[in-house]
Amino acid sequence: MELPKFLLADNTDYADSIFILHTEFPRFIINLVDDEVEWLEDLRDTEEDELQNEVIGLIQQAEEFYDREMKRYEE
Numbered sequence: 001m002e003l004p005k006f007l008l009a010d011n012t013d014y015a016d017s018i019f020i021l022h023t024e025f026p027r028f029i030i031n032l033v034d035d036e037v038e039w040l041e042d043l044r045d046t047e048e049d050e051l052q053n054e055v056i057g058l059i060q061q062a063e064e065f066y067d068r069e070m071k072r073y074e075e
Contacts, residue, residue, distance in 0.1 A: 006065040020062040026051065030062055
């Protein structure tokens with residue numbers, strides 16, 4: 001099965017949260033309300049500087065994905 005790079009997630013137990021799942025390495029879930037990130041990978045062996053730069057870009061892409069999805073819902 002081919003998964004999209006980002007998925008929008010919802011859970012009524014966390015009604016005030018907006019979750020975005022990143023399905024490619026490094027996989028993570030971000031709550032856009034408070035920018036809390038939960039990693040789904042073991043990142044101990046990853047270059048810290050390289051990972052930090054990549055993560056900043058991925059979080060920005062997750063935010064852009066959410067904005068795009070919300071515009072599509074409005075249409």
